[in-house]
Amino acid sequence: MEWAVSLDKINFSYGDKEVIKDLSCQLALSNIYTLLGENGAGKTTLIKLLLGRLSPLSGQISILGHKPGSQAVKGCVGAMLQVGALPSNIRVIEYIHLFQSYYDSPMSWQGALQFAELEKQKTTFFGQLSGGEKQRLLLSLALIGQPKLVFLDEPTLAMDVHMRQRLWQKVVQLKERGTTVILTTHNLQEVESVTDQVLVLRDGEIVAQGTPSQLKSHLQRSELRFFCDTSEVKIKSLLPNFMVHKEGQKIYIATDDAPKVISLLRQHSVAMHDLSVTPLSLTQAFIDITRGKLP
Template sequence: MTTTQQTHRHPPTSHDTPVLAELLGASKQFGRGPATVRAVSGLELEVRSGELLALLGPNGAGKSTAIGMLTGLTAPTSGRARLFGRDPRDVSARQRLGAMLQASGVPDTLRVRELLTQFRGYYPEPLPMAQIVAAAGLDGLEGRMFGELSGGQQRRVLFGIALAGDPDLVVFDEPTTGLDVEARRGLWATLRDLARSGRGVVLTTHYLEEADALADRIVVIDRGVVIAQGTPAEIKARVPGRRVRARTSASLTVAHQWPGVARASREGPWLELLAASAEPVLRALLDLDPSATEVTVTEPSLEEAFLALTHDLEDPR
């Protein structure tokens, strides 16, 4: 595994590549009787070799529950979870899995080198220490105690622990939270390299530009069910129209009345619109404010597609 800074996306996986993990009609509920909470319902999900899969959804959508079932931390109430063709709690399957989850349980009093050594010892063929340090950006931190590190540095240590066993499938739950831009870009390169090497990578993130930049495939879930899946381009295509951005004095109240405008927002002098078609909006904008400058028209972003998909589920009007 290397940590090159290449930015192109590797060729998408095909249905001929091996399935590393899957959920088959998996449902999970907590509690009993009137207090029962159904976290996910009939979830169908698969991760293939060489694929970087981004699992997206609003808070409470069921992402963590889905990850828990894939990794064997919790069992489905109904349906099945399979990891390398086995029960995810099977030791031989878990030895091929690496995971970076929100709750770490890592002791503050151990040094980074000690932590990595300890976790490498759990696997029959661990990744060499030098590769872990390079991939996670830990050079110079090996002698520091975990509890003395900043939040971003601790996230990098947990990233390295996830790689310790040289896994065939790696699950990262919000891996870049708290990282600065340089560290985030470095971990992006490592994630790409992991998938290019034939490993499967599952990523949950609140940074939608991260999913757009990295993912071969995106699965969006809400209220425990899959509401959309496809490549980033396919997800963005679910939102018709164009995004118009301009430096203008036009007010939000007026902009909302222009033809086909679905959403309008302002940040300082900048007006941003999501509209069914750009042409009538541009005409209305320039008629009102001929001095408008720096006008751009682009496709909707992944964030706009995500908001439209999850909003439509809540309010189908």
């Protein structure tokens, strides 16, 4: 079976600091993968290894059956650049023509403009685009070679709600065309509905992998939500072993035993209004996993 990505016992260090530790996994074709991890978990280093910008100290990496960064792979892989990586004094259409020249069978310049929804800005300098427009151009440039595998780093950064929704629709369309997508994001609520698999990285190791539903179900936790006048400090004192936070008058409590928490609060005369118990969010699952709260 051909994998989009295959990692076998990868290790990488910066000097004496281990960043990637004996990491192994296989990612199938035509799927959307979300790579999660706190700052310093190893996400950026892992992506650089997959792109061939770094070489592992030990282990084997295969990208679409080839060595990362090899000539056989370059025309099949796209990566979304950071905004600061492009000079500001080049026009949109000039960037599109430049990136077209890197590939044998690129997307048409008309198609690239349409995908980025920048037809009216084609002669605008990059530096004069809004933050969202820059992100859309960078995404289009990453896809202009019609890659089989694409890396998207925080693709919705600086986009408004409408454009974020449009972008996720485009990402799903890429998958439907057979493209494998590996992305990073801090907006877990948005990505939960589009990603096929989530990989959670902690201290250079994959500590959890699965669908959003699988990750949430493994933890068997839910979230209590209710309005009350009792202070957050008071509730935390009653529930010292639970994660409690308050936004305005609304209290949120993550728990694996909702009836017990509700009973305890009622025993201490905490008046709860509009009480609801909801499944654990992907965001809360991520927090629990990165804090080592695995089953």
